[in-house]
Amino acid sequence: MVTRRVDLRSDTVTKPTETMRAAMAAAEVDDDVLGNDPTAFRLEKEMAAIAGKEAALFVPSGTMGNLISVLVHCDIRGSEVILGDNSHIHIYENGGIATIGGVHPRPVKNNPDGTMDIDSIVSAIRDPKGELVYPTTRLICLENTHGNTGGRVLSVEYTDKVGEIAKKHGLKLHIDGARIFNAAVALGVPVSRLVQAADSVSVCLSKGLGAPVGTVIVGSESFIKKARRLRKTLGGGMRQVGVLCAAAFVAVQENVGKLEADHKNAKFLADGLHKIKGLFVDVASVETNIIFIDIEEGSKMTAEKLCKNLEEHGIVVMKESSSRIRIVLHHQISYDDVKFTLSCFQNALNGVSVENGN
Numbered sequence: 001m002v003t004r005r006v007d008l009r010s011d012t013v014t015k016p017t018e019t020m021r022a023a024m025a026a027a028e029v030d031d032d033v034l035g036n037d038p039t040a041f042r043l044e045k046e047m048a049a050i051a052g053k054e055a056a057l058f059v060p061s062g063t064m065g066n067l068i069s070v071l072v073h074c075d076i077r078g079s080e081v082i083l084g085d086n087s088h089i090h091i092y093e094n095g096g097i098a099t100i101g102g103v104h105p106r107p108v109k110n111n112p113d114g115t116m117d118i119d120s121i122v123s124a125i126r127d128p129k130g131e132l133v134y135p136t137t138r139l140i141c142l143e144n145t146h147g148n149t150g151g152r153v154l155s156v157e158y159t160d161k162v163g164e165i166a167k168k169h170g171l172k173l174h175i176d177g178a179r180i181f182n183a184a185v186a187l188g189v190p191v192s193r194l195v196q197a198a199d200s201v202s203v204c205l206s207k208g209l210g211a212p213v214g215t216v217i218v219g220s221e222s223f224i225k226k227a228r229r230l231r232k233t234l235g236g237g238m239r240q241v242g243v244l245c246a247a248a249f250v251a252v253q254e255n256v257g258k259l260e261a262d263h264k265n266a267k268f269l270a271d272g273l274h275k276i277k278g279l280f281v282d283v284a285s286v287e288t289n290i291i292f293i294d295i296e297e298g299s300k301m302t303a304e305k306l307c308k309n310l311e312e313h314g315i316v317v318m319k320e321s322s323s324r325i326r327i328v329l330h331h332q333i334s335y336d337d338v339k340f341t342l343s344c345f346q347n348a349l350n351g352v353s354v355e356n357g358n
Ligand SMILES: Cc1ncc(COP(=O)(O)O)c(C=O)c1O
Pocket: 060, 061, 062, 063, 064, 066, 088, 089, 143, 145, 146, 147, 176, 178, 179, 204, 215
């Protein structure tokens, strides 16, 4: 019988802490659609300050944060956005920027480190002289950390460079910063410096920071004014939302400081997994809280089977492909859980059953 469960599917699986639950219960609230919820206002003010931007807006999810941001920047019909071909917006958001916003995506290849080559970005910008046939480039999107390449971190220098290009061509820069705090902690720089070049950032509070719900988008006063209207259009205006913002505020206060430990745990786990015969992990590429584990080519073990075996030991992970598994660390996974996970991987690969107790 499984007596212990370690849930490594994602950093979205955290449960609200007692402090968050207490803050939710005590939250002072009012109607936020009417612009009167003091707890939402306090969180938005804090997030704008952290990001070094004029204003902020709480939205239900990262997907809505990105959609609203792209739509605000691309509010003229025929707009095009340059974004990574392996980015969350391009792959996992139901193509909402196109289907809902009518914005044309111009994907550029993502490198294994999450960047897009600067030259490729520049050459993807449409020549305005070809306006008879081309859409109009209006926006560049980056993702930091970059999830699909394993939580890779984009540097300040790279972000500034893309910002420079955007400015030079009269474009806006949006950052999908679902895990921007992880990136800032890994780089040892304030979030405000890391996103200085961006016109808008979407920051998830319900990932590594552990809030139960919510994302905040940040930008200029005029950007947020338009974003507020679009949030209502999309059905994301919520009334006594302070109940959620109270928990998110605790997440920002208490959990940013825990991200470094998550990154250390991820590195330790990656290193241990790589040493297990039959598995491969590119340990050097583990920069934050995400690990990709590849099963050795030619092995009889499949990702599906390994996931099932692991689940029998109480370890829950996500299958990425037939030979790849993804693990994400968060503040509710301890060093002890990591050591337990390593021993379970070993057993699950060797087909040792839980009943044997070894
Ligand atoms: C990089 C990135 N951006 C955006 C999102 C979307 O966030 P949500 O699930 O809150 O819509 C995710 C979710 O995992 C993500 O990993």
